[in-house]
Amino acid sequence: MKVTDLTHSIYTGMPVFPGTEGPIFEKANTLAKDGFQEAKITMYSHTGTHIDAPAHMLLNGPYLDDFSIDKFIGKALILDFTGLKVPSIELDSIRPYEQKLKEVEFVILKTGWSNYWGEEKYYQDFPYLSEESAQWLAEFNLKGIGIDAISIDSMKTITFPVHKLFMSKHVLIIENLTNLESISKEYFTLSIMPMKNIEADGSPVRAFSIEDEEVK
Amino acid sequence: MKVTDLTHSIYTGMPVFPGTEGPIFEKANTLAKDGFQEAKITMYSHTGTHIDAPAHMLLNGPYLDDFSIDKFIGKALILDFTGLKVPSIELDSIRPYEQKLKEVEFVILKTGWSNYWGEEKYYQDFPYLSEESAQWLAEFNLKGIGIDAISIDSMKTITFPVHKLFMSKHVLIIENLTNLESISKEYFTLSIMPMKNIEADGSPVRAFSIEDEEVK
Numbered sequence: 001m002k003v004t005d006l007t008h009s010i011y012t013g014m015p016v017f018p019g020t021e022g023p024i025f026e027k028a029n030t031l032a033k034d035g036f037q038e039a040k041i042t043m044y045s046h047t048g049t050h051i052d053a054p055a056h057m058l059l060n061g062p063y064l065d066d067f068s069i070d071k072f073i074g075k076a077l078i079l080d081f082t083g084l085k086v087p088s089i090e091l092d093s094i095r096p097y098e099q100k101l102k103e104v105e106f107v108i109l110k111t112g113w114s115n116y117w118g119e120e121k122y123y124q125d126f127p128y129l130s131e132e133s134a135q136w137l138a139e140f141n142l143k144g145i146g147i148d149a150i151s152i153d154s155m156k157t158i159t160f161p162v163h164k165l166f167m168s169k170h171v172l173i174i175e176n177l178t179n180l181e182s183i184s185k186e187y188f189t190l191s192i193m194p195m196k197n198i199e200a201d202g203s204p205v206r207a208f209s210i211e212d213e214e215v216k
Numbered sequence: 217m218k219v220t221d222l223t224h225s226i227y228t229g230m231p232v233f234p235g236t237e238g239p240i241f242e243k244a245n246t247l248a249k250d251g252f253q254e255a256k257i258t259m260y261s262h263t264g265t266h267i268d269a270p271a272h273m274l275l276n277g278p279y280l281d282d283f284s285i286d287k288f289i290g291k292a293l294i295l296d297f298t299g300l301k302v303p304s305i306e307l308d309s310i311r312p313y314e315q316k317l318k319e320v321e322f323v324i325l326k327t328g329w330s331n332y333w334g335e336e337k338y339y340q341d342f343p344y345l346s347e348e349s350a351q352w353l354a355e356f357n358l359k360g361i362g363i364d365a366i367s368i369d370s371m372k373t374i375t376f377p378v379h380k381l382f383m384s385k386h387v388l389i390i391e392n393l394t395n396l397e398s399i400s401k402e403y404f405t406l407s408i409m410p411m412k413n414i415e416a417d418g419s420p421v422r423a424f425s426i427e428d429e430e431v432k
Contacts, residue, residue: 193422206409
């Protein structure tokens, strides 16, 4: 069983979505004062590698805690769009995977953009799904769709059409994945377990893959 | 593959370790105002179902982020101490599992105490490991040890000897597990992935078990 960490570290000054705040770490208890140390952590629900619930953008959309735990783990397919000529992932480039997409519960879009984490470029011209691609993908029976960039929507849209499309189908969106180049197989088991907060519109996750003999 | 959630929900007013503070949820963004909703969450690093790093209590002990991701997943054995006559789990009651303990990476102590979550009783007379038991268990090659109570140490100790013993051997401690009665098999795969915070002395986790044919 090969376990691969697909998660960015969470730290003071880390990149966050423009307009939101980064995490704050306080030493609430210390070894010197209390005999144990404990941190008081303040963070937004969409910090770092995270998942979006439909409730993030849809009125009356389900929260993460409205789903059973099976929603957050399953068979995944990785599609490689590293070195894409245009930022938009168009339907022509995903249609060839139709048969494979029918066999999985998650699809992961590997773009290589995680290499720019911490740079200005991370927020600019990153690969995203076209609306047409999203329409087509949303017809499969997916639990979630993930990308190694800051958004699955173009930063130029202010209405987040791709987010809302997947949310309307209760497909979870996984953003800011990293280390996807360490996944060797096309198919693997993906876990994106959120914290078990109530009314969770999203959650940081410790995303990881498991590759083994059982997974084709 | 049967996935079972072993995690308490995180909510305002939830039980926390005496002397620490409960989580705070703020609506940082709302659909009405911003077109999306996002929460600003403040919580201690040992909230709810969580794991302890050695650095929680040991000077120069490793933080969670000092371990590779393999530390947080592996083969587990569950031992049933439900209905124990005395609160202390003594060596005589765990010694019979010696051979089985050699085959696993995690041991989970099921006491049934999670049924008292939210009651005063949860903090009182809960089952815990005797120091002698801990000494013996710490000699196995374990990644972690878990319990469905608020501490693996007696609340009467102020020095946390059992914690420190496991920490000195770099064995993770998992506390406030729940729903252990839903695990059907003696052996299963356990995941206790923490958030990927830097200098993490502990972390809330979404603990879950996987039972399948591959796991004996």
